[in-house]
Each structure stands twice: as structure tokens, then as C-alpha cells.
Amino acid sequence: MGIPTVKREKQHYLINTLHSLLYELSEEQKKDCVIIVFVAEVNAEYVNSVAESIKTSFPREIQSGILEVISPPASYYPDLSNLKKTFGDSEDRVRWRTKQNLDYSFLMLYAQPKGTLCGISTNFQNYIRVFKAGVNIKLVIFKQQQKYLNMHLLVLLSGKLFKSEDLPLIVEFFLMFYKDKPIDWLIDHLLWVKVCNPEKDAIHCEKEKAELRIRAKPSLFQHMGIYSSLAGKIQNLKDKDFGKNVLHKAHNNPPAKVDTSLQIYQQYTLEKIYKGEDCFWASAPVAGDYIRFTFLNPLKIERYFFRSGNMEHPGDKLFNTTVEVLPADVSLSKFNYPATKDGYLKIGAFENGIAEGGVSQSIGKIQAIRLSVNSDSPVWAILSEVSMKVVSIHCKDFEQCIEIGTT
Structure with a gap:
């Protein structure tokens, strides 16, 4: 997945975008993807500050290699000071859209072999569903087996899917006409060149292009924020065909009584996250606070997973x-x-x-799992995912399972 980003005068969306993407990925899915952040600036100080911010926010993802940060050499960009104004656009807008074409081209060429190296082999529709998140992003996912040249993951121009093997052709087309038109128009022209017959009418052409350009419905991505990277441009765009943000993830946990010393906020109770109905949200923890799950019958637990924070409040962690x-x-x-x-x-x-982590089986059955806070926190706390995997027990019949106390 390629994410180009530039320096903005007002609001920045990059860190929230990354939180949004990574939130929906399981540990197993993370092994099958690479997220490339392309800082499309040549100021070394700014590039390094962005890289450091990402490293601080996502140390595990940087260390594991799922997250990469790149930037172009200053020599990559031609002189953009004397471009021909077209389509009634201002000089600033022509320069902005021209650089944007070059930015996407650089990112695509860098990322092109990553699709092969990642070795993604899962079914496309199942794979792409993990990215149902609200983000401001130009998305490029590289997958050798996907037959479509270009798939729209969003009705607006915030998400695109291409075959890895098609990217050199696409970039070559962009670089031929990068000064002439915005990138979304160039993509449409490329499809016209590929499939449209000049002897046929426009209806036939649109039908042929639709065979290569498939729209995901409902949309998997949403355009977020109103401040464009072009100074003075307000982007009040929303894709109505987009689902709600997933702020918690449900799991089938064993029966348990739950309690906490934390002050719960409104309806966001601990019972709801344990049952997978909603997130748990509480005011700032202090040293000595706890969150406890007491099983109705002692159980052997194989693994546990707790996630704090969510897409809307990524900083509300434990x-x-x-x-x-x-x-x-x-x-x-x-x-x-x-x-x-x-x-x-x-x-x-x-x-x-x-x-x-895993729970050593030498411990045997356990009565409860507790999360203990060891120091005062400056922020509130959210639990957005709670998973406890019970050791599988094989019994001969339903009555024996009931006697053992499994579910």
C-alpha cells in the first residue's frame, strides 16, 4: 500500500491514516503486506521529522518491516516554475497537480517489485475487506493474480488498485503527459487507449472501460479532512457509499464476570467490549487501577490479545x-x-x-486475567479489542463437554 504525503499548511492526516489502516490488520495479515509512506518533499529536515514521528508512533511496524518510509532525491523533480497554464487553472494549481503526477509515479515504481516480494496469495475480496477504514489516501495494492488493471476502492479519487505488473506501463503513460492533465484524467485516458475503439460510440467505450475499472460497493475507503495539500483549497468531499468506522473488534470469549476500578465513560462499559458489542472507555487511569476478567469456571487459556485506543481516539491507550x-x-x-x-x-x-502473548500451560487452569496499571496516565483509556483463546479440549459427547466446563 502506497501512501504519498506532503507538507501541509494546516491539518495533517498521516498518523491517523496509518492508525486507521493498521487497526484493521491482524498479526497474520501484517505478514502479507507492506505499507510504504512516500514523503514527497526534498527538505531533509522535514523528511526526517516525519520519519521520526512515524517511528515513534509505530515502532513495532517499523521493526517488523511492514512500514517503510521513503523520499525522493532533489534531482528527481524537473523545473516546475514555468509550466503552461491549462483548463483555467492557476499557476499554483498547475504546479501542484504536475508534482502530484510525478509523486505517484515515483511511489509506483519504487513499490512495483514489493507486490511480488510480499507474495500475497489470498483471495482478493477477502484480503481487501481488512482495510475498511476511514482514511485520506491514494491506495496502491500490488497483487499478481488480480485480473483488473484498475479497481476503484472509493468512488472519489482516494483509493486505486492495480496489478503490480501493470505499474510500469501506467507510470510510463503518466510521465508522457504529467504536465498536461491531472492524474485522474490521465488514468481515464489510459483506459481509453487500451480498450476503446474510435469507430464505436461513447457508450461502447464506457462499457469496455468498465470491464477494466471495477468499483467496490460499498466503498472501502473514505476521504477524510477538508484541507487540501494545495494552499487555499477546501475539499468538502464525502463518499456516501461508505460504511461506518469500526471502533472495536468482536471476539467469542469464554463466559466471565468483568469488573474495573476505572471510572467508565457513559455507555462504554467493560461488559460491552468483552462481548464484542462496543469499545470500553474510561477516564485517565492512575497507579493501582485494574481491569479484571474472572472466569465462571477456571480455564486453560492458550493466548490473549488486548488492544487499546481506536481509530477515532488512537492516543487513548494503556x-x-x-x-x-x-x-x-x-x-x-x-x-x-x-x-x-x-x-x-x-x-x-x-x-x-x-x-x-501465550499463556504457559505449566500454569494450568486460571481463575482470572487482570490488567494492572502501574503509573498515572495523562490520557483516557480505551479497550477496543479483547480476545482470550481457550485451549481446545476434545470430548466424546456434549454431556462430557458440559461436565468439563467448556463452551
Whole structure:
């Protein structure tokens, strides 16, 4: 996925865009994609500041290689000071749209081999559904098996899908006419050149282009923000055919009683996130606060996953918070984990808003899982995802499963 970004005079959308994309990706899906942020500026100080901001916000994604940040050499851009004005556009607008064509071309050429290297082989429709998020983005996803030259993920010009192998052809066309027209017009002209018969009418041409240009309905992306990167331009565009932002993710968790010392905000209760109905939202935690899940019957838990913050409030995370379990067997001497005074074992902690890991089966069945806050937080806290995977138990019949206490 390619995300071009430039310096803006007013509001910036990049970090929220990345939060929005990464929020919907599971750990397994992250292994199949690369997100490339193209900082389309030549000022080294600015480029480095953007890179540092991304590194600070997404250290795990940078480290794992899912997130890359690139910028062009100053020599890439030609002289843009004396361009011919066309279509009644001002000099500034002509320069802006011309540079935009060059920016997309650079990003596409850099990213073209990444599609092959990522080795994406999942079904296209299933794969693209993970990106149902509100973002301000020109999207390029590279997949060898997708048959369409160009797929619109958004009715507006904020999302496009191309075959990796077609990108050199597309860029070559852009670079031939980058001074003449905006990029969305050039894409349409390229499709005309590819499939339209000059001896046929316009209706036939549109039908042929529609075979290559498929629109996703409902749209998977939404244009966000009103301030364009072109100074003075207001972009009041909204795609009406777009779903609501997903602010929480549901999981089928085992039956449990939940409680917390945090002050809950309005209707965003802990019960709702545990059942997958809504997120949990509370005022700023202080040292000693906790969130607890007590199972109705002690269970063997295989893995846990907790996500704090969401797309609308990415900063409302849990900081300096540990994950603790209460064994059904209270004889703690056999466990190689730090223990609290009340018998919980510390098995993990939140990093950049996420806590995930396996539970050693040597612990046996556990009565409860607790999230313990170890220091005061300057921000409120959201839990947008809670997942507890129970160790699979194979029993001969339904009655035996009930007796064992599984669900």
C-alpha cells in the first residue's frame, strides 16, 4: 500500500491514516503486506521529522518491516516554475497537480517489485475487506493474480488498485503527459487507449472501460479532512457509499464476570467490549487501577490479545500496564513468573497500546486475567479489542463437554 504525503499548511492526516489502516490488520495479515509512506518533499529536515514521528508512533511496524518510509532525491523533480497554464487553472494549481503526477509515479515504481516480494496469495475480496477504514489516501495494492488493471476502492479519487505488473506501463503513460492533465484524467485516458475503439460510440467505450475499472460497493475507503495539500483549497468531499468506522473488534470469549476500578465513560462499559458489542472507555487511569476478567469456571487459556485506543481516539491507550493471571492452583512456588501479593502472576505487558502473548500451560487452569496499571496516565483509556483463546479440549459427547466446563 502506497501512501504519498506532503507538507501541509494546516491539518495533517498521516498518523491517523496509518492508525486507521493498521487497526484493521491482524498479526497474520501484517505478514502479507507492506505499507510504504512516500514523503514527497526534498527538505531533509522535514523528511526526517516525519520519519521520526512515524517511528515513534509505530515502532513495532517499523521493526517488523511492514512500514517503510521513503523520499525522493532533489534531482528527481524537473523545473516546475514555468509550466503552461491549462483548463483555467492557476499557476499554483498547475504546479501542484504536475508534482502530484510525478509523486505517484515515483511511489509506483519504487513499490512495483514489493507486490511480488510480499507474495500475497489470498483471495482478493477477502484480503481487501481488512482495510475498511476511514482514511485520506491514494491506495496502491500490488497483487499478481488480480485480473483488473484498475479497481476503484472509493468512488472519489482516494483509493486505486492495480496489478503490480501493470505499474510500469501506467507510470510510463503518466510521465508522457504529467504536465498536461491531472492524474485522474490521465488514468481515464489510459483506459481509453487500451480498450476503446474510435469507430464505436461513447457508450461502447464506457462499457469496455468498465470491464477494466471495477468499483467496490460499498466503498472501502473514505476521504477524510477538508484541507487540501494545495494552499487555499477546501475539499468538502464525502463518499456516501461508505460504511461506518469500526471502533472495536468482536471476539467469542469464554463466559466471565468483568469488573474495573476505572471510572467508565457513559455507555462504554467493560461488559460491552468483552462481548464484542462496543469499545470500553474510561477516564485517565492512575497507579493501582485494574481491569479484571474472572472466569465462571477456571480455564486453560492458550493466548490473549488486548488492544487499546481506536481509530477515532488512537492516543487513548494503556501505558505501563501489566497482564496478570490468577492460577486455580495457588501454590505459586512452582511458577517461574513474578507474583503479586494477592497471588497473580505477571505474564506480559502493554507495548504501544497492545498486549499479546501465550499463556504457559505449566500454569494450568486460571481463575482470572487482570490488567494492572502501574503509573498515572495523562490520557483516557480505551479497550477496543479483547480476545482470550481457550485451549481446545476434545470430548466424546456434549454431556462430557458440559461436565468439563467448556463452551
